[in-house]
Amino acid sequence: MQDREVEISVEAGFLHEEARIRRSIAKALACKDSEILSWQIVRKSLDARSRVPLYRLRLLVNPSAEPGLHFAYNASGLSANAPNAIVIGFGPAGMFAALELIRNGIRPIILERGSEVRQRRRDVVGIYRERKVDPESNYCFGEGGAGTFSDGKLYTRSTKRGNVRSVLETLVRFGADPDILIEARPHIGTNKLPEIVVRIREAIRAAGGEVHFNTRVDDLILQDGEILGVRAAGSEWQGRAVILATGHSARDIFELLERKGVEIEAKPFALGVRVEHPQELINRIQYKCAPGSYELPPASYNLVRQVRDRGVFSFCMCPGGIIAPAMTNPGEVVVNGWSPSKRNGQFANSGFVVQVEPSDWQQIPGPEALKAMLFQQRVEQVAFEQGGGDLSAPAQSIRDFLHRRSSGKALNTSYIPGVRPTDLRQVLPGFISDRIDGALRYFGKIMPGYAGPEGILVGVESRTSSPVKIPRDRESLEHPFVKGLYPCGEGAGYAGGIVSAALDGIACAAKVQESRSNR
Ligand SMILES: Cc1cc2nc3c(=O)[nH]c(=O)nc-3n(C[C@H](O)[C@H](O)[C@H](O)COP(=O)(O)OP(=O)(O)OC[C@H]3O[C@@H](n4cnc5c(N)ncnc54)[C@H](O)[C@@H]3O)c2cc1C
The missing domain is CATH 3.30.1490 (Dna Ligase; domain 1)
Known part of the structure; x- marks a missing residue:
């Protein structure tokens, strides 16, 4: 047998x-x-x-063969006369696009605004120590993109968008724990991701690809509905295939596209807070067995509730995790979450967000296509002000939030820059805070303790997905009016997470190759 x-x-x-x-x-x-x-x-x-x-x-x-990596990235070096393609952004979409280009014999020229991992780590620490945000190098920008210091959960619903297994195998090839290939909810952890990202960069360079850090693209060279290259760091980079994978936080790229008349549109996204509890409490709620009777991983949850015709849902839940400062500009406060591979922190945190629709940003002044982004930015600026202006985040206990009173006493959270007790209804638009209120009351009933005194809300969780969509042709994946421009990944509205961004990078790179061979 x-x-x-x-x-x-x-x-x-x-x-x-x-x-x-x-x-x-x-x-x-x-x-x-x-x-x-x-x-x-x-x-x-x-x-x-x-x-x-x-x-x-x-x-x-009784397997007949040893388990192996059947779909992982595998490529030899590029020939000296390999054609070029420009990849803007070195997040998961850009990294996997570059690997796929190499596999297809095309040299990726990667332009990344942020620093390489080692310097980037210092810049991120600067947010904690000096309370300074470097707009080029932070939790979202720099080598590996938002993926590098992310939580590294690798589950995705985008199984129809490509070969998820090949993405996971490629991550294993570059150093991830092979367990991610079998776990139903694979997770890498923030401590392990940077070294994987560095190995991918080294492999790209070893194959003949180019990776340029501290090289922000600030203009596109367009002519007669075609892209001829880009301007970055004072130089021109020529290329007739440009994969634009700049992530959901590259506001200057959205502004550039709008200014240049390259069609983009405002897109719904979700906004709210990060909710934090002691991990032990979440274990008690989620696990039905007697505490300590089994060795189980820290529990997680996944919550969805309709409140007055709008979805309220948990987002990017991090068992044993830390709330992270994810802003990309001074004068904003944005939170997100991560956990180390062992998920052994004291707290459990999760985004707790409400869907934002076009009717919510109609009154915002500004170009139509940027209104969702401007709405998002405004809430982040209010969070900065209400946090006291030193990157402390506005926070409130769930109990006080539900009783509509400010939290007066100090709140115990994992957010290292610190929190400022306040009334989050002063930070969040009413349609969001009211629905968060409704959903918390509901979950408080079915998950005893969830809405109790130990729960804390920290604002604001606003970078859940891109507030802009960059259209593209379903077949060629090129912008419908700019030949050679491939909007890609989360920033363009085609991914929501590491794996789906990687899959989209692979898909765009394959289309670059297809277009070359059809010429
Ligand atoms: C704290 C945190 C935790 C997260 N946890 C998870 C998780 O557990 N699981 C999950 O699936 N996802 C998680 N995410 C989200 C995930 O990281 C993103 O979905 C993913 O990185 C998107 O990939 P991307 O390549 O499309 O864009 P990004 O990763 O955003 O990469 C875009 C890159 O483009 C660069 N760039 C921007 N503008 C320019 C320019 N003008 N010129 C040159 N370069 C530019 C940026 O510096 C950046 O490196 C998390 C994110 C954060 C911040």
């Missing part, structure tokens, strides 16, 4: 007991224990809804 797939459930405490697993497999396959020679775990997920938590395992029994 070879290569049979089977699914079994194993009680959490017995995950490493081979004899028990062998027995379960034999039972599921109606064969003798002795016929089970070996197995590989293909998928592993935890079901902790009952008093006895179970791991559900999909296994390949």
Whole structure:
């Protein structure tokens, strides 16, 4: 008997007991224990809804081959006369686009406004120590983009957009833990991501690609509906294929496109707060077994509730995590979250956000296509002011928020620049705070303790996705009116997370290659 797939459930405490697993497999396959020679775990997920938590395992029994990386990036160096393509932005979309270009024999010329990882780490620490935001190098900008100091959760709903497995295998090839290939909810962790990003950059350079840091693109060279190159760092870079993967926070790029008459449109996004609890409380709420009776990972949650015809939902939940300052400009406060690979912090945090629709930004003055972005920016500026102007974040206990009173006392959170107790209804637009109120009351009922005194709200979570969409042709993936310009990744509105951004990068690079071979 070879290569049979089977699914079994194993009680959490017995995950490493081979004899028990062998027995379960034999039972599921109606064969003798002795016929089970070996197995590989293909998928592993935890079901902790009952008093006895179970791991559900999909296994390949008696595999005929060693597990390997079948789809991971693999390419030899580029030839000296390889054609060029420009990639703007070195986040997940730009990185995976570059790897795919190389695989197709095209030399990526990557232009990245921020610094390389080592310097970028210092710049990020500057936010904590000196309370200064470098607009070129921060939690969103720099080598690896917003992915580098992200949480590194790798689950995605975009399974139809490409080969998710190939993205995960490529991350493993560059140093991620192979467990991400089998976990139902794979996670890398902020401490591990930077070294993976550096290895990808080194591989791109070793193959003959170019990566230029501190090189912000500030103009596009356009002629007769075609792109001929870009201007960056005082130089012209020529190229008839330009992948624009600048992320959701590159406001100057959106302004540039609007100014140059390159069609873009305002896009709905979500805005709200980050909610934080002691991790222990979330474990108690989510796990039904007696505390400490099983060794389980820190619990997470995923919440959705309609409140007066609008979705309110949790976003980017980080068990054992830290609330991070994710602004890209002085004069704004923006929060996000991450956790280390072990997820062993004291707190659990999550975005808690409300969908923002076109009717919400209609009154904002400014160009139509930038109104959602201007709305977002305005809320971030109010958060900065209400935080006291030193990058402290405005915060309130959930209980005080629901009782409509400011939190007077000091609040215990993981946000290192510190929080300023305030009334978050002064920061958030009314249609958002009212719906957050409604959703918190609901979740407080079905998750005892969630809306209790230990819960804290920290503002504002505003960079959930891009407030702008850059249109593109469904077939060629080029901008409908600018030949050779490939809007890509989260900033253009085609991804929402690391994996989907990577998939979109791969898709755009493949289209660059297709367009070249059709010439
Ligand atoms: C704290 C935090 C935690 C997160 N956690 C997760 C998570 O757990 N899982 C998940 O899937 N996602 C997470 N995300 C979101 C994820 O990082 C993004 O969805 C993803 O990075 C988007 O990829 P991208 O390549 O499209 O854009 P980005 O990663 O935003 O990259 C864009 C790049 O373009 C560069 N750029 C911008 N303008 C210019 C210019 N004019 N010239 C040159 N370069 C420019 C930027 O510096 C940046 O490096 C998190 C984000 C943050 C900030």
